[in-house]
Amino acid sequence: MRLDGKVAMVTGSAGQLGRRFCHALAAEGAMVWVTDLNKEACQAVVADLPGAHHPLALDVADPDSVQVGMQEIDRVSGHLDILINNAGIAVFEPFEERRFEDFMRVLQVNTGGTFLCIQQASRLMRQRATQGSIINVGSIYGVVSSDPRIYTDCNRMNSECYSASKAGVIMLTRYFAVHLAPYGIRVNCISPGGVFNQQGADFVNNYSRGVPLARMGSEQDLSGAMLFLAGAESSYMTGQNLIIDGGRLAW
Numbered sequence: 001m002r003l004d005g006k007v008a009m010v011t012g013s014a015g016q017l018g019r020r021f022c023h024a025l026a027a028e029g030a031m032v033w034v035t036d037l038n039k040e041a042c043q044a045v046v047a048d049l050p051g052a053h054h055p056l057a058l059d060v061a062d063p064d065s066v067q068v069g070m071q072e073i074d075r076v077s078g079h080l081d082i083l084i085n086n087a088g089i090a091v092f093e094p095f096e097e098r099r100f101e102d103f104m105r106v107l108q109v110n111t112g113g114t115f116l117c118i119q120q121a122s123r124l125m126r127q128r129a130t131q132g133s134i135i136n137v138g139s140i141y142g143v144v145s146s147d148p149r150i151y152t153d154c155n156r157m158n159s160e161c162y163s164a165s166k167a168g169v170i171m172l173t174r175y176f177a178v179h180l181a182p183y184g185i186r187v188n189c190i191s192p193g194g195v196f197n198q199q200g201a202d203f204v205n206n207y208s209r210g211v212p213l214a215r216m217g218s219e220q221d222l223s224g225a226m227l228f229l230a231g232a233e234s235s236y237m238t239g240q241n242l243i244i245d246g247g248r249l250a251w
């Protein structure tokens with residue numbers, strides 16, 4: 001049990017990747033705060049986890065919600081060792097049709113939410129002198145543009161605002177790695193490539209042709225890197241963005 005005695009918080013826990021991250025952390029002995037917009041959805045995730053964990057409604061884009069949530073973690077657990085900034089949203093229309101409020105909302109949740117959670121979590125970690133590990137979830141589309149030619153049977157185009165928001169997450173990682181290093185708090189990022197989630201066959205084939213390992217990712221592909229960054233094995237790593245994409249960005 002690599003994470004015995006550690007307290008972890010995962011945002012966006014009810015989603016495809018968040019749920020898996022909660023399972024991986026719990027399996028390594030961490031006590032997990034399972035947070036998402038809807039408390040019932042969090043309770044459903046908790047019900048499936050080994051051990052005792054806490055469901056918590058928390059909106060990463062609302063400063064009050066993040067602050068109240070962090071106070072609750074402090075009150076019940078007394079400290080926080082691991083924060084996984086996983087909550088995220090996307091929009092899919094062609095950019096010509098984008099409403100500005102939708103553009104800003106994606107930045108607010110993905111980049112702003114990551115900022116708010118780091119701000120509050122690092123305050124708690126510093127107060128309790130915890131040598132914490134913060135792990136942001138970026139995306140390959142925070143590093144390169146998506147290829148519009150692959151969406152042949154699929155109207156869920158990756159958006160400019162999603163890419164900008166994830167580039168922001170990767171940069172927040174470097175900024176906070178530097179500014180929290182004096183307190184022994186590490187900040188890293190994992191950037192997944194496309195994860196299979198019932199996309200159409202055409203899209204899956206098009207996408208996979210661009211991947212040296214010739215397939216989309218799965219939730220299971222990401223947990224190992226997340227656990228590595230959460231635990232002591234990565235104690236000399238901070239400010240890094242681990243790209244987990246089957247080699248997609250290697251050619």
Ligand SMILES: NC(=O)c1ccc[n+]([C@@H]2O[C@H](COP(=O)([O-])OP(=O)(O)OC[C@H]3O[C@@H](n4cnc5c(N)ncnc54)[C@H](O)[C@@H]3O)[C@@H](O)[C@H]2O)c1
Binds near residue numbers: 087
């Ligand atoms: N699935 C992929 O292919 C992929 C690839 C690269 C990066 N990512 C990133 O991984 C993360 C998880 O993605 P996923 O595929 O599991 O998505 P998902 O939509 O399945 O889950 C996202 C979760 O975030 C929650 N959420 C949305 N807004 C929130 C808010 N304001 N406050 C708190 N929670 C909120 C949702 O309720 C949902 O449960 C996201 O940051 C996403 O951008 C996903």
